[in-house]
Amino acid sequence: MKRLTTLFACLTLILGVILYVAAPVLAAANSQALCEGSGGTWKADKDLPNGGSCTSADGRTVAGTIQQLTDVLIFIIGAIAVLMIIIGAIRYVLSAGDQAALTSAKNTILYAIIGLVLAFSSYAIIHFVYAAFNIK
Numbered sequence: 001m002k003r004l005t006t007l008f009a010c011l012t013l014i015l016g017v018i019l020y021v022a023a024p025v026l027a028a029a030n031s032q033a034l035c036e037g038s039g040g041t042w043k044a045d046k047d048l049p050n051g052g053s054c055t056s057a058d059g060r061t062v063a064g065t066i067q068q069l070t071d072v073l074i075f076i077i078g079a080i081a082v083l084m085i086i087i088g089a090i091r092y093v094l095s096a097g098d099q100a101a102l103t104s105a106k107n108t109i110l111y112a113i114i115g116l117v118l119a120f121s122s123y124a125i126i127h128f129v130y131a132a133f134n135i136k
Helices: 002-027 032-037 062-093 099-132
Strands: 041-044 052-055
Touching: 002 062, 002 099, 062 099
Parallel strands: none
Antiparallel strands: 041 052
16 A cells, blocks of 8 residues: 555656646647647747647647646646545544554655645646747
């Protein structure tokens, strides 16, 4: 059980860090090459910082798709982190004074909170980048 809890906590932390680091890069990567690679149509627009926008046949944009994907991933990370906090709290209550179990439960809660903070930070950074660069 300890290995599984540590694995979930580390996975949440790693995914949070990946989103935290990669989200601004993905958000700003809306370019003509990315558009053509995705099968979309490039439309020039002088008001956008990168000079145009990409729209698919059904009206979705690459930036919008990336934003939806990151929103879903952040939701999943948040749900896993909350689940790990609950598991850590249950383990804390059931530790019955055993110091090793108590420390393990505290670490589970700590790592889950760190993952949750990173997920919320990456969410804020993604939406800040979209707002700052007027990406649609």
